[in-house]
Amino acid sequence: MSRQVDIPSLVEQARAGRPRAVARLISMVEDAHPALREVMAALAPHTGHAHVIGVTGSPGVGKSTSTNALVTALRQRDLRVGVLAVDPSSPFSGGALLGDRIRMSDHVLDPQVYIRSMASRGHLGGLSWTTPQALRVLDAAGCDVVLVETVGVGQSEVEVVGLADTTIVLLAPGMGDGIQAAKAGILEIGDVFVVNKADRDGADNTVRDIRHMISLGDRTEAGLWRPPVLKTVAHRHEGVDEVVEAFDKHVAWMTDRGVLRQRRLKRATDEIESIVIKNLRERMGDLRGDHGMEALAAAVVDGRSDPYAAADQVIGDLT
């Protein structure tokens, strides 16, 4: 890859909404391109506009269909929409390294919709490293809303909360989703709950379960946001406008109370810290090398040293 990139021109094209320029910038994020810091400096004045919505849920709840329906609803409001799909099982994935626009049935030809899949694992620090910077690109490119779609299993739904202004948790009737949600800590991260496939048996039970579990904390008295629990049939676009209205209400609620800014400050702090840690890890490698680190590790394994003494040596090199 050439280092001779005309960053100001690329940023200008991305701001004008040219998909190829946006794709190129996100590829630079994924590749940890040497010019990335110049890119981020050029983007900075143009960021802060986009509303970031995390969309998470277990496999099988209809995340892709729901995301597709949400994009339609947002486009009906004439908003520019970005979609980052960080779910490795998503039908959107596969374009991560090619940087192509990829298939999302209803929106693939709409120039006001930018869709991108991201490699979520084993990629230079993963979700926590690349996604915030990709969000910055879409934000500066004039997206009014960016949907970050991630599979709600394990660590990823916790990470998406750190990235999003508003987090939507998708569920489906049956399958003991209520209990699963409680186990996964998913009740604590949702700002809006959506029971998709609401034409199936048991939808009302799932809504009731979730409402019941949410109210346990008695959020109203504590002055906390009370997450609505909505029903959709995403593939027929039923109930989707109500979900968008719930986002609006959540943003207004957060803005009134300074919560939106607090969330964004937290997000920026995490982003700064992750760059610092990544940088220091690289210095560790540069200064000491794999071989030098192995010598320290060998001393620990052999009982000639302990991890603290070894860590002191590394820190001494760094600082």
Added chain:
Amino acid sequence: MSRQVDIPSLVEQARAGRPRAVARLISMVEDAHPALREVMAALAPHTGHAHVIGVTGSPGVGKSTSTNALVTALRQRDLRVGVLAVDPSSPFSGGALLGDRIRMSDHVLDPQVYIRSMASRGHLGGLSWTTPQALRVLDAAGCDVVLVETVGVGQSEVEVVGLADTTIVLLAPGMGDGIQAAKAGILEIGDVFVVNKADRDGADNTVRDIRHMISLGDRTEAGLWRPPVLKTVAHRHEGVDEVVEAFDKHVAWMTDRGVLRQRRLKRATDEIESIVIKNLRERMGDLRGDHGMEALAAAVVDGRSDPYAAADQVIGDLT
């Protein structure tokens, strides 16, 4: 808590197998006690003996019963056994902060068995920070085998692999466990697979599923370990000796090929790095404070700075 701890005496008592001393040392790990580095230096010459076995699996497969049965089998060989339960849903949990010996039905009165639950979340860096140091304590205390039991959901089973010499993955018949295992990446982490509750319908199918999925990689040709797939009925102690024999074979296989040392070097490297990063994070907080970091984050949120420029300022303070 007093800082006046007689570390040499405490380490001496732990090496003699005195449960209270072992408990005290692990509590110091959990509390990030100021004398911890002195403890680790004193323990270092006595480490490297214990075989660390990770035990993981989804809820409901019988992890606690299996761990209990494994301890019985290991005790019949007259081995000293440690158990670290880092599963928050484990019946062993609850003693994490009290530091007490806790109930494990068959072994609670056996002085050659040391059982300890660990708080796995939200605790000064979590599993990756406290568990390796707790392992060091049990290793130096003369345990021949330490079983690290963790729930196989999300990130934790990946972490336990980093800690263990041998990882056992527990499954149960039915429940689509094969597919679940494949999804969770559990096939890649298991050195020994055990289908527990093998008296139930479908056990042979589950064994076949797992064997089929393992053989896809054609491990023999690649010179890799071929994980055995065994059946147990842990609550009746059926098949448990075969599991212990599989561990023995795995250790012998790894020792012959230098794999055991490589795993331990990797473990020590991770441990050193996590201490370095923790230390640098603390320095970040000390140097800049929450308030100073918030000012940097605010500049990023307001578009006056970007995360790289902000990170440079933090790194400049540190180094």
